[in-house]
Amino acid sequence: MKKETMGFKGGFHLLDAYPLSVCNIIDEISSDSTPETFQFPVFGQKIKHVIVNLCPTEPWALPNWVILKHKTIVFFNMIKEIQKTYFSDARLYLAITEKEDRVVEEARNFAGGEDWIRVFSLSAKYPQDDPVILTKIVLGMDVNFGQDTKPFGILILDPQTISAMHEQGIMRKDVTSRYLALSGTGLRENEIIHVELGTSVEKILKNKVREAVTFRVFINGPLRGKEITDFSQKIDWSVNNIVVLEEKNRKALFPMFKADELAFTTNLIGESRRCVYCNFCDDICPVDLEPALYYHSYVRGEKHKARLYNMGKCIECGLCSFICPSKLELQKIIIECKALGKHE
């Protein structure tokens, strides 16, 4: 099989921009109450395609090695068993990041010439692992953002869910804990933790946050996740990672000479200005939109016009706001304009 990497136009190499070194020791954290158990996914429709997402593109996401444990073959056999038991007539697609060529190699050897499994080596650009882009590249099918893919017969699973399904469905053991990636400038050390479901965020962050630092906590990453202010919130299966960022809400002298100091904090790193038409946002857009058009419509007070420019295709990856040198709140504008459309 020829070695090829598939990708898309736009996107951003977040992994290169924010290299996070993670401590290899996995910390075990147990909850105070009885832990919740993993809910086995139910599929009403007949599943035709199963995509296994082994392509984390966010630096704060859970790395593959935590689940694969450098024993890739064991994991692949797990997949095979699950496929035989649950989706015997579905086809499996392994979407593996190009950065781990050893895993790609092993997967290709494992798949051999068999028909039920396909291996894809995907570029590690963010947001490659988004469901919309993943189905587009792997299956060539168009799904809308936020749409449930199950009616199309597509199921997208992350490695952790696969291993939990295997443990609970085939080994008949209750799964009560999951791996989480903890990272960010507000922490003493980036690490992976093994935590029981139902543990509160407060307990997880105990003794891990740097002293004398104001911080903000984000669940599932600062780009697409959500900020939490209530730390008694409990961890459930949908939480993949926790990012703790330092809140740099003070002025910094000579920012041009110390780029690293402000990076990966909540600081805006620059003044909000008017749009300078620099084309950064449409160069980076993974779905080929022109976000500045929405901004122009918005400031002219024509929110309804913004929806004419293919706004429905937006996957809310946040890259346009991320890259904007004028620090415009493009994603906020897009979400606002989209919400306007739903009410009508």
Added chain:
Amino acid sequence: MKKFLKPIEPFLDKGLNIAESFIHTHRTAHFLFGGLFDAFDGLLRSPKETTQTLPFIRNNYDVKRFMGAVLVALVGGWVLPAMYLFGWQCVIPKLLISFIAGTFIVDVLWVIIAREDHISEGGFVTCLFIPAILPPQAPLWLVGLGAALAILFRNILGGVGNNLVNPALFSRLFLTICFPAFLVTGYQMPLAGMQGTYAGLDAVTHATPFTAFKTNGEIPSYLSLLLGTETGSLGETCRLALIISGLWLMKIKVANWRIPVSYLGSVFVLSVFFSLIMGKTVAPPLFQLLSGGLIFGAFFMATDPITTTYNQTAKWIFGAGCGFVTVLIRDFTTLPEGVMYSILLMNLLAIPIQSLMVKIRYRL
């Protein structure tokens, strides 16, 4: 640089904080100097605003760095070569006058009067353009007037981000109309290697390559045009340095590569076309590419992102339109140079081109 700045940082930070709290507590001080202080503070310190909506981290790249890259490219592209070719005595005073008149007088007054929040770095770029597009023998007051007009014009339209046309070129158009004598005759041969003697106004004026071609059909060697040992505006002569720094700007994506490519490409194609039809009465293609302000205009003026179209496909049309107008003016009018007019005209036409392309793309 970081090490050098470290010892003064605490004092500077403290001083700025004291000044800030003083200005914000005294009403008269705030009324008079509030905007000015914020502008000065903005140049030294990053703002303290943090992200409040998704995404919660932002890229380490702001408009200041964007403009800073243009400044660096301009210094490498024309200031250094011009200092070598025309002598630093010719370049430095003009730069100083341009900056003083543009940013330190007009912009500062504007900040005080119109109560803007900050002095924009765009002003520095405009002021660095002004001496480059005037003849080497332009008097200092002309440079100062040009810079002041450019900044005033830009501020009236609403500052960086609202420019209709390139302010530096608009100012040059204004000067061409008001003081044609200075802008037509003030060209001299470069004094490369003659540093130390202030030639200034004593130097013999000489026609630009295009005027010479239009009067008696002589064409200078292409190498001298490329290296800048021919007459021309202060900043446009050393094409080699301009091309190198322009390519750098394109590489770091500050200048969009589509515009120089389509601009230079269309000039080349059209001049080949007209040369084939009309023979030696029109300028040959290579001479067209390497003379006048074409290289400077294509890499630095036309690529000014604010005054071009936002749509990427429309940028091709924009560049091709610039090339078309340039060749038409050069070949069929008595005007010696057409780059300024073509860019100004296409800046205005960018608005309809943009809305047309948006309509085509989204089928509206």
